[in-house]
Amino acid sequence: MAYIRVKLDEMMARRKMRLNELAERVGLTEANLSILKNDKAKAIRFSTLEALCAALDCQPADLLEFIKDK
Amino acid sequence: MKNNIQVYSRRLEWLSMLLIPAALGSLIFKWFFLKAPGDGIFCSYYARLSYDFAMVDMPLLFRFLGLLVDGIGFGLLCLGIVLFIKLLHRFQQGEIFSLSTISLFQRMGKLLLCWALYAPIGKTLAGLVVTFNNPPGHRILSLTFGTDELTNIFIFGFFVMLTSLMQKAYQLKSDQDLTI
Numbered sequence: 001m002a003y004i005r006v007k008l009d010e011m012m013a014r015r016k017m018r019l020n021e022l023a024e025r026v027g028l029t030e031a032n033l034s035i036l037k038n039d040k041a042k043a044i045r046f047s048t049l050e051a052l053c054a055a056l057d058c059q060p061a062d063l064l065e066f067i068k069d070k
Numbered sequence: 071m072k073n074n075i076q077v078y079s080r081r082l083e084w085l086s087m088l089l090i091p092a093a094l095g096s097l098i099f100k101w102f103f104l105k106a107p108g109d110g111i112f113c114s115y116y117a118r119l120s121y122d123f124a125m126v127d128m129p130l131l132f133r134f135l136g137l138l139v140d141g142i143g144f145g146l147l148c149l150g151i152v153l154f155i156k157l158l159h160r161f162q163q164g165e166i167f168s169l170s171t172i173s174l175f176q177r178m179g180k181l182l183l184c185w186a187l188y189a190p191i192g193k194t195l196a197g198l199v200v201t202f203n204n205p206p207g208h209r210i211l212s213l214t215f216g217t218d219e220l221t222n223i224f225i226f227g228f229f230v231m232l233t234s235l236m237q238k239a240y241q242l243k244s245d246q247d248l249t250i
Binding site: 028032033035036040041042043044045048 | 244245248249250
């Protein structure tokens, strides 16, 4: 099944940022960030995406990837 | 501390558990021990028919048939009660709005709707079984479909529709929970 992958762990690794630090910067709970990181989320708000891009200094395309059906 | 739902669920669970053997007892009593259809409180329907039949002369086979015909409706109702007990058990565990409770509501609604649909057919068959041994011309086959039956069908139909709405609401809630 095709899905959108959130490449949060890759960006965090590049920026050498830990989950608790990112959670504090973005203003989300670690639990919610984990849901996002593990591709369990059903939707993402623009405000969250905006905050993530600001905290990680990246573009939305750096965080999201479309995985095709095999 | 237990909340109101848990306290009332426990009481209702006990009441529902008592209801099944009581209803089963009344069903068996009705078909095997009652002498005449108008004798007891359980036979108000047959009393209303006021025909000159009597269960005294009913052969055992027909009593079993009567029990079977009534038993189908009773079985549906009992299954509904069993599901209700399961639901109350979940409520006691603090599980109020989950996928399994909604599924129980849905199954209960469908069973009760089947019961409401079967009720007029069951009454017709029971009337026939009771009067089958009467002399020709005194046997009854009457299908009653009145306000009582329609009200039951409407209520349980509405209940089934509500459970579909609950399922949709649960889906929206879980989507909302997973929106970050």
